Amino acid sequence: MRTETVKVQAGQTIELSCEVTVDKGVLRAEFLAPDGEQVWSETFEEDRNAFVSTRAEESGRYILRLQGDRTGGSFDVVWDIS
DSSP: OEEEEEOOOOOOOOEEEEEEEEEEEEEEEEOOOTTTTTEEEEEEESSSEEEEEEEEESSSEEEEEEESSEEEEEEEEEEEOO
């Protein structure tokens, strides 16, 4: 499992731009608010791009969690906080 975090203030906009390459297996991505509530999730079985934009309801650390089962490939993410 791989995690990335970003600290934001309530009211800021969080944008994630993801480029996913899946050579084998399945990759699951979850984006969680500081209270653990799921903001977004998606399962990737093939190469593609994903874009997520959300307004932070609370201040704190937002977590992007990536989990795969015998997965091969890559996951590149660009964060934009405004």
